[in-house]
Amino acid sequence: xxxxxxxxxxxxxxxxxxxxxxxxxxxxxxxxxxxxxxxxxxxxxxxxxxxxxxxxxxxxxxxxxxxxxxxxxxxxxxxxxxxxxxxxxxxxxxxxxxxxxxxxxxxxxxxxxxxxxxxxxxxxxxxxxxxxxxxxxxxxxxxxxxxxxxxxxxxxxxxxxxxxxxxxxxxxxxxxxxxxxxxxxxxxxxxxxxxxxxxxxxxxxxxxxxxxxxxxxxxxxxxxxxxxxxxxxxxxxxxxxxxxxxxxxxxxxxxxxxxxxxxxxxxxxxxxxxxxxxxxxxxxxxxxxxxxxxxxxxxxxxxxxxxxxxxxxxxxxxxxxxxxxxxxxxxxxxxxxxxxxxxxxxxxxxxxxxxxxxxxxxxxxxxxxxxxxxxxxxx
Amino acid sequence: xxxxxxxxxxxxxxxxxxxxxxxxxxxxxxxxxxxxxxxxxxxxxxxxxxxxxxxxxxxxxxxxxxxxxxxxxxxxxxxxxxxxxxxxxxxxxxxxxxxxxxxxxxxxxxxxxxxxxxxxxxxxxxxxxxxxxxxxxxxxxxxxxxxxxxxxxxxxxxxxxxxxxxxxxxxxxxxxxxxxxxxxxxxxxxxxxxxxxxxxxxxxxxxxxxxxxxxxxxxxxxxxxxxxxxxxxxxxxxxxxxxxxxxxxxxxxxxxxxxxxxxxxxxxxxxxxxxxxxxxxxxxxxxxxxxxxxxxxxxxxxxxxxxxxxxxxxxxxxxxxxxxxxxxxxxxxxxxxxxx
Numbered sequence: 001x002x003x004x005x006x007x008x009x010x011x012x013x014x015x016x017x018x019x020x021x022x023x024x025x026x027x028x029x030x031x032x033x034x035x036x037x038x039x040x041x042x043x044x045x046x047x048x049x050x051x052x053x054x055x056x057x058x059x060x061x062x063x064x065x066x067x068x069x070x071x072x073x074x075x076x077x078x079x080x081x082x083x084x085x086x087x088x089x090x091x092x093x094x095x096x097x098x099x100x101x102x103x104x105x106x107x108x109x110x111x112x113x114x115x116x117x118x119x120x121x122x123x124x125x126x127x128x129x130x131x132x133x134x135x136x137x138x139x140x141x142x143x144x145x146x147x148x149x150x151x152x153x154x155x156x157x158x159x160x161x162x163x164x165x166x167x168x169x170x171x172x173x174x175x176x177x178x179x180x181x182x183x184x185x186x187x188x189x190x191x192x193x194x195x196x197x198x199x200x201x202x203x204x205x206x207x208x209x210x211x212x213x214x215x216x217x218x219x220x221x222x223x224x225x226x227x228x229x230x231x232x233x234x235x236x237x238x239x240x241x242x243x244x245x246x247x248x249x250x251x252x253x254x255x256x257x258x259x260x261x262x263x264x265x266x267x268x269x270x271x272x273x274x275x276x277x278x279x280x281x282x283x284x285x286x287x288x289x290x291x292x293x294x295x296x297x298x299x300x301x302x303x304x305x306x307x308x309x310x311x312x313x314x315x316x317x318x319x320x321x322x323x324x325x326x327x328x329x330x331x332x333x334x335x336x337x338x339x340x341x342x343x344x345x346x347x348x349x350x351x352x353x354x355x356x357x358x359x360x361x362x363x364x365x366x367x368x369x370x371x372x373x374x375x376x377x378x379x
Numbered sequence: 380x381x382x383x384x385x386x387x388x389x390x391x392x393x394x395x396x397x398x399x400x401x402x403x404x405x406x407x408x409x410x411x412x413x414x415x416x417x418x419x420x421x422x423x424x425x426x427x428x429x430x431x432x433x434x435x436x437x438x439x440x441x442x443x444x445x446x447x448x449x450x451x452x453x454x455x456x457x458x459x460x461x462x463x464x465x466x467x468x469x470x471x472x473x474x475x476x477x478x479x480x481x482x483x484x485x486x487x488x489x490x491x492x493x494x495x496x497x498x499x500x501x502x503x504x505x506x507x508x509x510x511x512x513x514x515x516x517x518x519x520x521x522x523x524x525x526x527x528x529x530x531x532x533x534x535x536x537x538x539x540x541x542x543x544x545x546x547x548x549x550x551x552x553x554x555x556x557x558x559x560x561x562x563x564x565x566x567x568x569x570x571x572x573x574x575x576x577x578x579x580x581x582x583x584x585x586x587x588x589x590x591x592x593x594x595x596x597x598x599x600x601x602x603x604x605x606x607x608x609x610x611x612x613x614x615x616x617x618x619x620x621x622x623x624x625x626x627x628x629x630x631x632x633x634x635x636x637x638x639x640x641x642x643x644x645x646x647x648x649x650x651x652x653x654x655x656x657x658x659x660x661x662x663x664x665x666x667x668x669x670x671x672x673x674x675x676x677x678x679x680x681x682x683x684x685x686x687x688x689x690x691x692x693x694x695x696x697x698x699x700x701x702x703x704x705x706x707x708x709x710x711x712x713x714x715x716x717x718x719x
Binding site for chain 1: 622624634637638641643688690691694696699700701702703704705706708711
């Protein structure tokens with residue numbers, strides 16, 4: 001398939017892997033530990049497991065799966081509020097598919113759907129707007145979530161609703177913003193990430209400039225990376241090269257899409273519709289200042305929080321969860337007390353077991369038997 | 380179709396057992412399925428069976444949309460049941476047809492579906508010998524639900540089971556995977572995706588008989604319907620207590636199907652098929668079976684996708700293009716599209 005297979009060429013991968021191997025052996029860290037690279041974005045985590053990239057890299061190099069799976073970091077209180085909205089008889093609640101299974105305090109949207117709630121999976125907020133236009137006697141709510149990647153389309157659908165005078169369309173806004181999140185990871189005690197794979201699609205929107213503080217203030221390299229296997233391998237190679245040379249700069253591997261200043265047409269609707277929240281509670285990471293986004297006063301009429309008089313309730317993660325430590329790379333998934341016991345993909349307790357791209361879920365599904373099979377294949 | 384049904388819709392009267400019912404049964408079902416067993420119009424079909432063990436199966440069909448590229452709910456209702464019988468090595472013989480119709484269904488639509496069922500039954504060489512029709516109020520069903528049950532006969536010595544896969548066996552599929560699932564996804568209007576894909580919807584009984592005629596060592600056969608090839612492989616691995624290794628570079632997936640999956644964040648290995656079988660065969664017979672398959676219409680794109688290996692029991696692994704491995708797990712619930 002054109003423009004896909006070129007980025008999945010095993011021969012090229014072998015070449016880069018050789019280079020990576022060489023670089024790894026040349027890098028000397030102060031402490032005796034593996035080099036840790038955090039992929040911030042869940043899309044990267046997904047690709048790493050999908051292509052088995054983690055098994056191809058030298059033992060001395062570890063991926064730390066970061067907080068960038070927007071589904072994983074949804075706090076229980078938000079899911080509880082979704083359910084509160086969806087339980088109204090006159091509501092059609094629309095959401096991206098993978099948010100359906102995220103557990104709230106007692107149940108998930110899938111459970112509520114099974115009990116008769118009108119909950120519909122959509123691929124775009126514009127689909128939700130169409131549903132609103134077709135069902136004028138219902139209140140149609142779109143559950144907006146995700147980082148800057150999904151914000152522009154949500155903002156545009158609200159602007160469209162206003163322009164077309166659709167008065168039964170609401171946004172339950174739980175978008176989050178990437179920069180404070182990376183800062184929270186960098187500021188957390190025990191942080192030992194050596195470099196970052198920058199989120200490709202977020203960077204497509206915001207550009208690479210906003211990352212400059214990571215190099216300037218924290219002296220860590222970041223490479224904005226695409227999602228195909230060769231993109232990821234090349235980006236890892238670029239980070240390692242910086243580490244070897246003792247550099248810390250912001251680089252752009254995904255230059256076929258990402259520009260330094262981002263995409264103005266995508267940024268302007270975000271400015272038009274949204275404003276920062278003072279606090280936002282993350283599953284696994286706790287509250288991070290100015291990391292959440294809400295609908296501004298100009299578009300208040302479309303804000304589900306106003307329409308349904310929602311209160312911001314905090315529901316803390318279960319005490320036993322150690323998602324935070326795993327997210328920061330301090331613990332490996334299997335070192336968490338409840339991993340694979342109380343917390344499994346079928347009944348997730350913590351954030352990272354929720355989505356298939358969550359670090360723990362991926363480890364649970366893919367990790368256990370891989371070594372055995374690799375051995376057999378090599379025999 | 381009888382002209383009197385033009386523009387007419389199913390009403391509650393068509394399920395009442397009165398004149399409207401019997402007219403509909405005669406005009407639409409008996410005339411179309413047209414066989415001596417159904418024509419006697421009694422409460423049951425009566426027939427002689429050849430000697431041998433019987434295979435019996437039932438399946439219900441609730442697909443939306445009713446018509447899609449490469450098939451429709453009627454064709455599916457025949458292929459599904461015929462293929463379930465065929466996977467035991469049985470020769471399918473007779474089918475039943477139970478219908479639940481929603482009030483308001485255009486009779487022309489029903490007629491089209493029944494004609495398609497008959498055409499597919501003829502292709503499979505089976506007869507629809509009895510049936511039942513119920514009509515429910517508008518909103519109680521989605522246009523039409525079909526149940527078919529089928530009976531077939533298994534020749535002596537044929538022993539094909541999910542639990543019979545052995546280390547060393549080869550895994551064969553008869554053609555491109557995921558086409559049906561991708562077709563259904565793209566024909567749902569709200570997605571606004573257009574891709575040139577047809578459902579693989581087809582009967583597989585003749586193919587299976589060809590395969591059996593060249594090998595006595597076919598250990599397992601499954602049609603990879605709901606949950607796709609991945610789910611069937613997991614079931615075989617679990618039932619046979621073996622490990623299955625599949626090579627990513629050998630998976631036959633059409634470019635448009637890959638495209639739909641790339642866009643929607645789905646994995647073709649988990650997409651439903653309606654005319655795709657997974658065969659586990661003794662390594663020594665694999666080439667022979669493959670060759671026989673390739674000579675048929677249903678198997679012309681057949682290929683070996685992997686093998687049974689001595690590894691952790693019940694596990695299916697995909698050897699990726701890059702040489703890494705990943706576990707192809709059972710799905711927890713439906714495949715949910717990812718947000719980004």
